[in-house]
Amino acid sequence: MTNQAKAIHVDAHGGPEVLKLVTVDVPAPAKGEVTLRQKAVGLNFIDIYFRTGLYPHPLPHGLGFEAAGDVVAVGEGVTHLKVGDRAAYGQSPLGAYADLRNVPADRVVKIPDAISYEDAAAIMLKGLTTQYLLRQCYRLQEGEIALFHAAAGGVGLLACQWARALGVKLIGTASTPEKCALAKEHGAWEVIDYSREDVAARVKELTNGEKLPVVYDGVGKDTWMTSLNCLRPRGLMVSFGNASGPVEGVDLALLNNKGSLYVTRPKLGDYVLTQQDMQAAADELFSLVVDGSIKVAIGQRFPLEEAAKAQEALAARKTTGATILTID
Numbered sequence: 668m669t670n671q672a673k674a675i676h677v678d679a680h681g682g683p684e685v686l687k688l689v690t691v692d693v694p695a696p697a698k699g700e701v702t703l704r705q706k707a708v709g710l711n712f713i714d715i716y717f718r719t720g721l722y723p724h725p726l727p728h729g730l731g732f733e734a735a736g737d738v739v740a741v742g743e744g745v746t747h748l749k750v751g752d753r754a755a756y757g758q759s760p761l762g763a764y765a766d767l768r769n770v771p772a773d774r775v776v777k778i779p780d781a782i783s784y785e786d787a788a789a790i791m792l793k794g795l796t797t798q799y800l801l802r803q804c805y806r807l808q809e810g811e812i813a814l815f816h817a818a819a820g821g822v823g824l825l826a827c828q829w830a831r832a833l834g835v836k837l838i839g840t841a842s843t844p845e846k847c848a849l850a851k852e853h854g855a856w857e858v859i860d861y862s863r864e865d866v867a868a869r870v871k872e873l874t875n876g877e878k879l880p881v882v883y884d885g886v887g888k889d890t891w892m893t894s895l896n897c898l899r900p901r902g903l904m905v906s907f908g909n910a911s912g913p914v915e916g917v918d919l920a921l922l923n924n925k926g927s928l929y930v931t932r933p934k935l936g937d938y939v940l941t942q943q944d945m946q947a948a949a950d951e952l953f954s955l956v957v958d959g960s961i962k963v964a965i966g967q968r969f970p971l972e973e974a975a976k977a978q979e980a981l982a983a984r985k986t987t988g989a990t991i992l993t994i995d
């Protein structure tokens with residue numbers, strides 16, 4: 668049976684004005700899919716890259732990768748979900764900005780009773796990202812010091828709390844004193860206002876000249892060189908995003924000159940390749956939320972229909988923590 672859904676699509680790349688509210692058909696789930704009646708959708712910076720075309724995708728297309736809701740239909744071959752389950756995902760094909768959709772079931776996990784739909788929608792992509800950054804890409808150990816840029820953002824506030832839970836000393840950067848204070852409240856060991864302070868000099872001071880084994884950089888172009896300057900010999904630069912624009916024209920000799928540095932440009936999908944990987948990472952994330960180590964910080968809510976306004980706020984650095992799109 669085919670149902671209809673409200674969704675946000677783009678038929679051209681550009682500014683927030685290209686987001687259009689449309690009605691789309693949702694067929695019965697195919698083999699390996701489930702249909703979710705969505706209750707809340709998570710907003711992410713990557714949605715902006717797809718809207719502008721920085722990450723190319725054939726037009727027209729939907730937007731969004733993260734949402735939570737109820738399973739209302741189950742396709743052939745799906746065994747870990749049933750109709751009525753509360754469920755969420757953070758790494759789907761494009762199209763989460765909708766009130767009803769089909770999703771590959773191996774991307775979907777059940778959510779614990781103690782976690783609301785809104786909180787689940789706010790943490791699936793960002794929390795699974797935090798999991799792979801801190802626990803897989805570079806496995807942080809208790810007592811280590813690490814730098815995390817944009818620490819008051821969606822991924823950032825989760826990283827501050829996760830690091831605190833691991834006993835890791837996270838140095839967070841942010842662009843205003845208020846954002847720095849928020850990162851500190853959420854567990855950052857130290858904070859640096861990168862719009863006013865010399866980050867590399869402060870890192871050197873905070874580490875007694877030793878500098879860092881790892882830097883997590885989702886800001887990209889504007890912080891690239893600073894981040895490299897914060898690393899100790901053989902340190903790892905995790906360049907995981909482009910909020911200020913992509914890093915281009917990397918000169919490999921630079922890595923040699925700055926101390927035989929390593930660089931990785933990771934993405935979530937490669938760290939949750941199978942349903943088992945996804946479930947294991949989600950279990951770790953959910954257990955920290957349920958035991959109170961991570962408090963989900965939803966800084967802003969916008970109705971689904973106002974997704975353009977939500978994206979504008981995120982791009983203009985006016986948000987803190989997670990932003991969600993609500994569904995009536």
Ligand code: NDP
Binds near residue numbers: 793819843911983
């Ligand atoms: P955030 O909520 O962190 O928003 C981005 C933040 O980046 C802003 O709030 C701002 O914080 C900072 N920023 C610095 N320079 C700029 C600029 N020129 N324009 C806009 N913002 C700027 O977003 P998310 O939590 O959704 O994502 C954080 C980063 O992580 C993004 O780059 C995203 O693409 C990346 N990401 C990567 C994944 C991966 O697997 N590779 C998965 C998920 C996210 P401030 O004002 O403090 O500078």
